[in-house]
Amino acid sequence: MKRLDRESRHRVALTLNGREANGWAEPRMLLSDFLRHELGATGTHVGCEHGVCGACTVRLDGAPVRACLTLAVQADGRRVDTVEGLASNGELNDLQKAFRRHHALQCGFCTAGILMSLDAWLESNPAPDEGEVRALLSGHLCRCTGYTGIVAAALDAAEARRREDGP
Amino acid sequence: MSTLGTAIERVEDAALLMGRGRYIDDMPVAPGTGHAAILRSPHPHARLLSIDTEAALALPGVHAVVTGEDARAWSTPFIVSVRQPMEHWCIAIDRVRYAGEPVAIVVAEDRYRAEDALALIDVRYEPLDAVVDPEATLGADAPVLHEKVGSNLVSERSFRYGEPEAAFEAAAHTVTTTVRYPRNSCTPIECLGLIAAYDPGEDAYDVLSHFQGPLTLHPVMARALKVPGPRFRLRSVPDSGGSFGIKQAVFPLIVAMALAARKAARPVKWIEDRLEHLLAATSATNRMTRIEAAVEADGRIASLRLDQLEDCGAYLRAPEPATLYRNHGNLTGPYCIPHLAVNNRVVVTNKTPTGLNRGFGGPQLYYALERLMQRVAVTLGLDPLDVIKRNLVPADAMPYRAAAGAVLDAGDFPATLDHGAREGALDALRVRRDAARAEGRLYGIGFAAAVESSVSNMGYITTVLSAEERRKAGPKDGAVSHATVAVDPLGAVTVTADSIPQxxxxxxxxxxxxxxALGLAPAQVTVALEHDTQRDPWSIAAGNYSSRFSGAVAGAAHLAAVRVRERLARIASQQLNARPEDVRFEQGRIFAAGNPGNDLDFRRVASLVHWSPGSLPDGVPPALRETARWTPPQLTPPDDDDRINNSAAYSFIFDFCGVEVDRATGAVAIDRYVTTHDTGRRLNPALVDGQIRGAFAHAVGAAFYEELAYSEDGSFLSGTLADYLVPTACEVPDPQILHRDIPTPATPLGAKGVGEGNCMTTPVCLANAAADALGVESLDLPLTPARIGDLIHGPESTPPRP
Amino acid sequence: MKPALFDYLRPDDEEEVLEALAEAGDDARLLAGGQTLMPMLNMRLVEPAVLIDISRLPGRAEIEDNGNFIEVGETVTQASLESWPTLAERTPLLAQALPLLGHVQTRSRGTVCGSIAFADPSAELPLCLATLGGEVVLRSRSGTRTLPAAEFQTGMLSTACREDEMVAAVRFPTAEPGAGYAFTEFARRHGDFAVVAIAAIARANGIRIGVGGVAEQPVVRDWPLLAGSALDDALNALAWSLDAADDVHASARYRRELVRRLGKQTVAAALEARL
Structure with a gap:
């Protein structure tokens, strides 16, 4: 049984966007704080810390999760993917490009979480309709866009991926 | 080819999409920076008897605990806009007046520790009776919030324009309605935050934040901190996670945390959490309005009478009571209503102080005005659209001076309305409604029209003072914007401005x-908008509010760029053997009209200014940095008759919609929504539509979901995002957006504001549709299923007999 | 909004969990998906001395079909139950209810047993379990006991689970031949807790109806095959029996109205769904 004492900081090692990363955390430290302030991965944003707004959504071993409802020590030894891992060599990925094309963001604060949700979800839902996309997005709050551009970008990226994968 | 007026992709987006934004909580901090947490009052109203901080200070990792005593030593109360001895300190002293009011601040090595220490502070309160209702607060037995003021009524003014009494006497009909606009807030996804530092050597404060302005509040903060303006340096971060007016509300915390940094002798960072945000950041005002129209038989309105009761919460926090006066000049909306009587009362209650929120007073005003228009139609048996049309300001009356002083700058409201009705297929919607009703369904159509004021007159708030008080205080007017365009030695262009984007x-x-202006692609222009009060040009009007960007800031940038262009044209004209006025700028080349083959490289001409000032034509200064300042000359102070032109430009909006009410649940579903805008010239149509959609989403929230609710005893009921319901992608439909652009002569580029209008029109348009569906007279927001259900469910089945 | 201090334990197997529970008693909380507990920790509404993380407990993420019921292990997420291939056929009520439960992003972590253990009066899964007449398997160092749903949940957020016990599994009865199942809820927004939720089972000889969101815990009634005004009367009596209260989202009267109206719709849908 792993026992971590409350007052001490403990080593947390994980794979962040494909690279080994590690830092120190008290047992109570939230994964969102650990990513941002211990590992310097500030692309993941914090909007409510009670699991409603979705801004802090990251992928934990592939599944979309709220980083504010996850302890840093729970991510020890696991794979965490964040918005910083989507682009490669400074080139936006297809979903990010679709967001830019459709003006699917304004302030950009909720965007990282939405990208990570969609990134995970489109893998298992390659041909969603608008209603399904909206249901998925209902786990996120955006105050700027009215969601129109986000829905369009998600549908557009999904379609482009299907075309690329062929019939 | 110029991209102005086209929907290019945003230069901001690549960094934001890669997670490379730089928001306040991402910014680097100095080693040793402390992290703050705030102890907030659990009571809506109480005497503060004592605060014991000893145990908190003894906790390892705690640097300092700041209380009202520190505020008393190092600061003064915030100045208020009305002449009342109201004391609003950045941290409570002696008394708390709303649940959530700061009582103490802990500075510790991290936020977790700081919160641990909060639990160790022992505060003794003596609870007092609280009052949250704006009518009840005027009652003889209501607890008085500010003893020195002596009354919860902190401002009352009456206004009279034209001959309202005679108009009412002569009118065929009088139609009245009373509405209560609730408290709500646009709640950006990023909460408030800042990093504050104090330099004891200079007695100077330095604060980094996403404070959005207006910088009228800079002198308010400097004064509260008892330092001259230059020793209160206020800097803005590159990125802000939305504001919608809300981030104005960080200003009292800026002062509080500046004191905390002083006491802790280290920089202090404070990031508000969501619970604090909902409880205590800010709110739109709740307002009760009784509005009355003197109506001719054909629906023409001769006069309005408004009785507005504005609830600003526990303190009149600057710039309040601006919410009430923001639209004072255009209280008659887009209508030609010559006579007007207004009574304005401002009260305090035991609720969070109010402030800027998208639409700023417009949602409250138009909820009353457009509900009244619908009531006029129903009462007189007229088509509501006809009533709106008959009263619109005609095109040939532009510019039109409204009764209370607004000068509606340009537009053709009737034609824009017709355009919207036609392109939005209103006739088909009517058929759809009739068919639904024939099936026994509850279906209704609603309308709303509004002028959306932009680029506010810095003098409008002084309408709250009497003419005599204004004379004593000196004139306040104008709306100065600043922008600077510079070209570097290699010909690269930089733009800075005072817009503080969110x-x-x-x-x-x-x-x-x-x-x-310079014939360059947007990618060749670098725009840096982090604002620094110590280094950048600014005026009190600087900041991100009153939709001033497209009219004022973009206008100033255009003027600055034109000046740079004129200078370059003079230099180039010498080399091109052409007159300066014939010099053209396109695609990075400079040439004479009529001889495009003989061209110069933009960079080459620009570099001459830096490298060879001696070769410039006579009288051309050796500099390529131009700062333009622009203020709309029509923004004069209120006149002696209290007429005020509160804004430089007024956009026009016409909305209509169809809704269906579910008989079982009372839920209102938006079937169709059409919104038509004349926003002047659109500088980037995609961004304009983004603003419209965003405001529409906020308005759907305000219409159906959002309320910062209090119980009668003053406890706050909307403390989490599971209580304060923000609409998701499943609740916000796509509105159909239509445009009919009429460039205004009132701003340099012909553009008007666009971001706020749907917060004014959409809630009332939806309510009018619901009223049409249900045939009810009185309807207040939010239109929750429970509230609608109680209207349609009829008498309840009685309990079974035991 | 950060949790208070706690010790963190991550047992390697169920034995160790039970040992840790026995040691810590009511100072301990089990952390599974964390979708309810973590917000409470962040808000410091609970401040346990010890947090026992069972989210990665090996071998407990199984869904087993035992013929008469499916047994869902303690770390099975709501998402994995939702995507269990034969869910719609074996437990149609759950198949209807699960998509209404929170969001994709919370179902991916939230566990089925966790939702049952929290016993929120507005939650979908406790209502399904109560209406189906399922069971909860509780385990401690002193042994295993199995309680019917009606005995497990004892009130609002309270259950018969002892301090040293954990919810080791939940058993949902599988579809009965010829029966029809329907689940309806009204929530303010997509994914919100229900203002009122109704589960109904229509059998050849009667109707069973369960109501969530109104009383302190799910309320289940068995009726003969009522129709028309007899059904209206029964629903009205049910609505009045629930002691509905006002809150920020709805009045008591409105909730009673929804019980009558959604109740009627849901019973009709269940009758319709009979094979």
Whole structure:
């Protein structure tokens, strides 16, 4: 049984966007704080810390999760993917490009979480309709866009991926 | 080819999409920076008897605990806009007046520790009776919040324009309605935050934040901190996670945390959490309005009478009571109503102080005015659209001076309305309604029209004072914007300006504006909008509010770029053997009209200024940095008859919609929504539509979901995002957006404001549709299923007999 | 909004969990998906001395079909139950209810047993379990006991689970031949807790109806095959029996109205769904 004492900081090692990363955390430290302030991965944003707004959504071993409802020590030894891992060599990925094309963001604060949700979800839902996309997005709050551009970008990226994968 | 007026992609987006934004909580801090947490009052109203901080200070990792005593030693109360001895300190002293009011601040080595220490502070309160209702607060037995003021009524003014009494006497009909606009807030996804530092050597404060302005509050903060303005340096971060007016409300915390940094002798960082945000950041005002129209038989309105009771919460926090006066000049909306009587009362209650919120007073005003228009139609048996049309300001009356002083600058409201009705297929919607009703369904159509004021007159708030008080205080007017365009030794262009953006894409638009003037692609123009009060030009009007960007800031940037262009044209004209006025700028080349083959490289001409001032034509100064300042000359102070032109430009909006009410649940579903805008010239149509959609989403929230609710005893009921319901992608439909652009002569580029209008029209348009569906007279927001259900469910089945 | 201090334990197997529970008693909380507990920790509404993380407990993420019921292990997420291939056929009520439960992003972590253990009066899964007449398997160092749903949940957020016990599994009865199942809820927004939720089972000889969101815990009634005004009367009596209260989202009267109206719709849908 792993026992971590409350007052001490403990080593947390994980794979962040494909690279080994590690830092120190008290047992109570939230994964969102650990990513941002211990590992310097500030692309993941914090909007409510009670699991409603979705801004802090990251992928934990592939599944979309709220980083504010996850302890840093729970991510020890696991794979965490964040918005910083989507682009490669400074080139936006297809979903990010679709967001830019459709003006699917304004302030950009909720965007990282939405990208990570969609990134995970489109893998298992390659041909969603608008209603399904909206249901998925209902786990996120955006105050700027009215969601129109986000829905369009998600549908557009999904379609482009299907075309690329062929019939 | 110029991109101005086209929907180019935003220059902001690549970094934001890669997670490379730089928001306040991402910014680097100095080693040793402390992290703050705030102890907030659990009571809506109480005497503060004592605060014991000893145990908190003894906790390892705690640097300092700040209380009202520190505020008393190092600061003064915030100045208030009305002449009342109201004391609003940044941290409570002696008394708390709303649940959530700061009582103490802990500075510790991290936020977790700081919160641990909060639990160790022992505060003794003596609870007092609280009052949250704006009518009840006027009662003889209501607890008085501010003893020195002596009354909860902190301002009352009456206004009279034209001959309202005679108009009412002569009118065929009088139609009245009373509405209660609730408290709500646009709640950006990023909460408030800041990093404050104090330099004891200079007795100077330095604060980094996403405070959005207006910088009228800079002197308010400097004064509260008892330092001259230059020793209160206020800097803005590159990115802000949305504001919608809300981030104005960080200003009292800026002062409080500046004191905390002083006491802790280290920089202090404070990031508000969501519970604090909902409880205590800010709110729109709740307002009760009784509105009355003197109506001719054909629906023409001769006069309005408004009795407005404005609830600003526990303190009149600057710039309040601005919410009430923001639209004072255009209280008659888009209508030609010559006579007007207004009574304005401002009260305090034991609720969070109010402040800027998208639409700023417009949602409250138009909820009353457009509900009244619908009531006029129903009462007189007229088509509501006809009633709106008959009263609109006609095109040939532009510019039109409204009764209370607004000068509606340009537009053709009737034609824009017709355009919307036609392109939005209103006739088909009517058929759809009739068919639904024939099936026994509850279906209704609603309308709303409004003028959306933009670029506010810095003098409008002084309408709250009497003419005599204004004379004593000196004139207040204008709305100065600043923008600077510079060209570097290699010909690269930089733009800075005083817009303090909050996510709208100002950098993109300014790159388009300046690129347009200089014949460059937007990518060749770098826009840097982090604002620094110590280094950048600014006026009290600086900041991100009153939709001032497209009219004022983009206008100033255009003027600055034109000056740079004129200078370059003079230099180039010498080399091209042409007159300066014939010099053209396109695609990075400079040439004489009529001889495009003989061209010069933009960079080459620009570099001459830096490298060879001696070769410049006579009288051309050796500099390529131009700061333009622009203020709309029509923004004069209120006149002696209290007429005020509160804004430089007024956009026009016409909305209609169809809704269906579910008989079982009372839920209102938006079937169709059409919104038609004349926003003047659109600088980037995609960004304009983004603003419209965003405001529409906020308005759907305000219409159906959002209320910062209090129980009668003053406890706050909307403390989490599971209580304060923000609409998701499943609740916000796509509105159909239509445009009919009429460039205004009132701003340099012909553009008007666009971001706030749907917060004014959409809630009332939806309510009018619901009223049409249900045939009810009185309807207040939010239109929750329970509230609608109680209207339609009829008498309840009685309990079974035991 | 950060949790208070706690010790963190991550047992390697169920034995160790039970040992840790026995040691810590009511100072301990089990952390599974964390979708309810973590917000409470962040808000410091609970401040346990010890947090026992069972989210990665090996071998407990199984869904087993035992013929008469499916047994869902303690770390099975709501998402994995939702995507269990034969869910719609074996437990149609759950198949209807699960998509209404929170969001994709919370179902991916939230566990089925966790939702049952929290016993929120507005939650979908406790209502399904109560209406189906399922069971909860409780385990401690002193042994295993199995309680019917009606005995497990004892009130609002309270259950018969002892301090040293954990919810080791939940058993949902599988579809009965010829029966029809329907689940309806009204929530303010997509994914919100229900203002009122109704589960109904229509059998050849009667109707069973369960109501969530109104009383302190799910309320289940068995009726003969009522129709028309007899059904209206029964629903009205049910609505009045629930002691509905006002809150920020709805009045008591409105909730009673929804019980009558959604109740009627849901019973009709269940009758319709009979094979």
């Amino acid at each position: 996510g709208q894409g100002h950098r993109t638009v300014l790159a388009q504006v300046v690129g347009d």
